[in-house]
Amino acid sequence: MIDELIDAVIDREGGYSDHPADRGGATRFGITESVARAEGYSGLMRHFARPAAAAIYRRLYWDRPGFDRVAARAPTIAAELFDTGVNMGPAVATAFLQRALNALNRGASDYPDILLDGRIGQQTLAALDRFLALRKAAGEGVLLKAIEALQGERYLSLAESRPANEAFLYGWLANRIG
Template structure:
């Protein structure tokens, strides 16, 4: 993966299309975009009709750009993007994986530390912190198989 476009294509392979699982705290989603996020970004239509290009624009604005992912190795950028899209303390995991103090802020210090970390080492640590977090969620019995499968697929896509 070399860009946002490649990362988004890989991410959509994880997300799929429409979902409205009553057990999912995110509620109704299309392309992994929740109704709440879609509405906050000006989309007023039915979620089942959310165009992929609209989801892509929202994903870049909400989940890619705030983490400055264009500054990182593509493998790191993809893992952080997928985690941010899926939910969880992405910056904290990145800070733990790169060995800087954890404050949850994507600062120049954090960016420099991530960039200085070997991408394979970073991805392995990052995914370990992500998986440990997910296994502690109350929703793990319902969604854990899918989440662990997602992480395994990400590793096979070159994330480590």
């Protein structure tokens, strides 16, 4: 699953970019220069290799945040968390999941509210398990809609708070939501 998700992100992000409005600076395959440097790359970003990008995506945006553990329960949710995590950071993606689970627990009658800590831990996984057990197959689709609603609101807020981000809003909504 993750190999296909990584390929899709790399294909969507494209090759080298250094858009003046992008605070991330120079990127290749969606990996910012600062992330590449933190992972030991010292060359020009124009020459950053696709396999190196794929390894970073797997390590930092799938394994480390624990999205593989979500995938064992809800593959569609895990795919969304990965994609959102690539674009906004894994902790933000996880917090969207946690907020959605809390809002969908019917006043904590289905399962207790969980701490919004941006980490996939036992409480988050237990809440997800309980939600899916109660809501069955349709629940994953509803949970996905809630996560995407939070993501879309964040994109709009980013564009409203920093006009330079309006250059990216259309693409964010077109490529990251739904």
